[in-house]
Amino acid sequence: MAKKKEISVEEKLRTLFDLQLIDARIDEIRNVRGExxxxxxxxxxxxxxxxxxxxxxxxxxxxxxxxxxxxxxxxxxxxxxxxxxxxxxxxxxxxxxxxxxxxxxxxxxxxxxxxxxxxxxxxxxxxxxxxxxxxxxxxxxxxxxxxxxxxxxxxxxxxxxxREEKALIEKSEDFKKDIETRLVTAYERIRGSVKNGLAVVPVERGASGGSFFTIPPQVQMEIASRKKIITDEHSGRILVDSQLAEEEREKMNELFKKF
Known part of the structure; x- marks a missing residue:
């Protein structure tokens, strides 16, 4: 089995957030089909x-x-x-x-x-x-x-x-290959435990996305430094800073247009 290449924490965070955006899009498609x-x-x-x-x-x-x-x-x-x-x-x-x-x-x-x-x-x-x-x-x-x-x-x-769903599923699997198994397992566990399936969320207005619990300024600075993977103590979600989230959204929106 080929060993996964070493990537920085920031790259891991970007890849995890990209993976979240892809999986969220798949969820949207499936929700349209509904029951x-x-x-x-x-x-x-x-x-x-x-x-x-x-x-x-x-x-x-x-x-x-x-x-x-x-x-x-x-x-x-x-x-x-x-x-x-x-x-x-x-x-x-x-x-x-x-x-x-x-x-x-x-x-x-x-x-x-x-x-x-x-x-x-x-x-x-x-x-x-x-x-x-x-x-x-x-x-x-x-x-x-x-x-x-x-x-x-x-x-x-x-x-x-x-066609879009199939392409997104393939892309989701590709992104998972770039992340260590331990993180993928944690990501999927969190996705399965939260109602909206969001395992990776940005910090918005001092709180994690979709939460009302304020994140201490010191922790916000650590998140923005992108030196380690930090989770929300209340929801268990992986946190990223809003700038990184915005950059990845723009990038992934361009990718989605191709499907």
Whole structure:
């Protein structure tokens, strides 16, 4: 592994502040997108779930129609048996045979009644399933329309910012290579612990950026001397003097214009 070149404390401070400006710009880009990527994914998942539900409903519908067909076939079979038994009754030799055939006819008539009852129940279920299918289809159409709107919105933002974000991420990694690992680790830890992600801030009007706590004049002089890395005792942020910050902002603004 190549050893990082030795740089002065001032150069480290400038590089850290530049890195902060780059990462802050990446944060801005991502904030513009906001929750859109998550919204798009949630809508895709919802549409997929609804389509799966619709598929199951249609399978259930096919099953119910098949059940009706089976019951109709059973009715026809029972009718055929009744006809056969009626013919047999004409040729019976005694009451016992007549009564036995009569019971068979009665059983088949009951089978027909039961099958017809089941058919009515299946038809009622089909009617309900069709209502649910219609409602589900309408919901899918509405969600797909909403998804298209959100996806178009996201695509537009991505087309405007994706190239810049990629270039900034690469530049951020390049700047990290110029700083010792210990400082990069500290920088990333501070960024992760503060709400706005600002780990390196300038001293403004006697206080660290975004803070109301005054920094003692002696410490302000040390910061301005750029001889050592000083952190804010209240927030833990790395501090730089306002002149250095202004110089680096101008430099980085020129760089950002190229992206």
């Amino acid at each position: 859109l990527p998550l919204e798009v994914e949630d809508l895709k998942d919802e549409v997929a779930g609804l389509n799966k539900r619709l598929e199951k409903l249609n399978i259930d519908l096919e099953g119910l129609n098949q059940n009706i067909a089976d019951k109709k076939n059973a009715i026809e079979e029972s009718k055929a048996l009744i006809k056969k038994y009626n013919e047999q009754q004409k040729n019976v030799r005694n009451n016992r045979e007549f009564n036995a055939i009569s019971k068979e006819i009665e059983f088949q008539e009951l089978e027909i009644e039961l099958a017809e009852k089941h058919i009515r129940e299946f038809k009622a279920q089909i009617e309900h399933k069709n209502e649910v299918i219609t409602a589900t289809q309408e919901k899918i159409e509405a969600r797909q329309e909403h998804l298209k709107h959100k996806q178009d919105e996201l695509d537009e933002i991505l087309s405007e910012t994706e």
